[in-house]
Amino acid sequence: MRPRTTGPRALAALALLPAGLLAAGCGIQSTDVIAVGGPASAQAVPPDAESGGTVLFFAGPDGLMPVLRSVRSGPQLSLLFAGPTKAEAAAGIRTELPPSRGAAKMSLARGMVTVALDQDVAGLTPLAQQQIACTVLQSVAPGTDLKVTITGTDDHSSLSPLACPAG
Structure with a gap:
């Protein structure tokens, strides 16, 4: 009988065996998820808004954004419905509000701010509603638990109670 010889394929497989074993068992063990706290947070309204200026809420790349x-001073809702400036729009800021067709009126009673718009409100998107609620609450009573009701010209349509998720 003649002794068996190892062919080139067998030698290549044997040469790769240690590399495969090394890659498969590199010694890193899996671990469980470790909870270390809540998500990071930031102040949504710039601190200098209190010393001067008006804060309006628009739609940004990641949702509601204070500007x-x-x-x-002035009519915040008129500025809001006028939309972002050219510079703001170039930075990716937009609005979900339709153009205003008339004056908006605000009133405060029993912990509720009522915003009466001279247009239909049933078609306002949730983000458009938040734009109004956050802008109004920032101008009337920032940091409070007040809610906003938005009424319009459409029959029996009101959006209530709205809070500001950014505040």
């Missing part, structure tokens, strides 16, 4: 305008 500080240098206007010290």
Whole structure:
């Protein structure tokens, strides 16, 4: 009988065997998820908004976004419905509000701010509703638990109670 010889394929397989074993058992063990706290948070409204300027809420790349305008006073809802400036739009800021067809009126009673719009409100998207609620609450009573009701010209349509998720 003649002794068996190892062919080139067998030699290649044997040469790769240690590399395969090394890669498969590199010594890293799996671990469980370790909870270390809640998600990171940041102050949504710039601190200098309190010293001067008007905060409006628009739609940004990641949802609702506060925008500080240098206007010290004025009709916040008129500014909101006018939409972002050209510079703000170039930065990716937009609005979900339709163009305003008339003046908006605000009133405060029993812990509720009522915003009466001179247009239909049933078709406002949730983000458009948040734009109004957050802008109004920031101008009237920032940091409170007040809620907002939005009424319009459509029959028996009101959006209530709305809070500001960013505040």
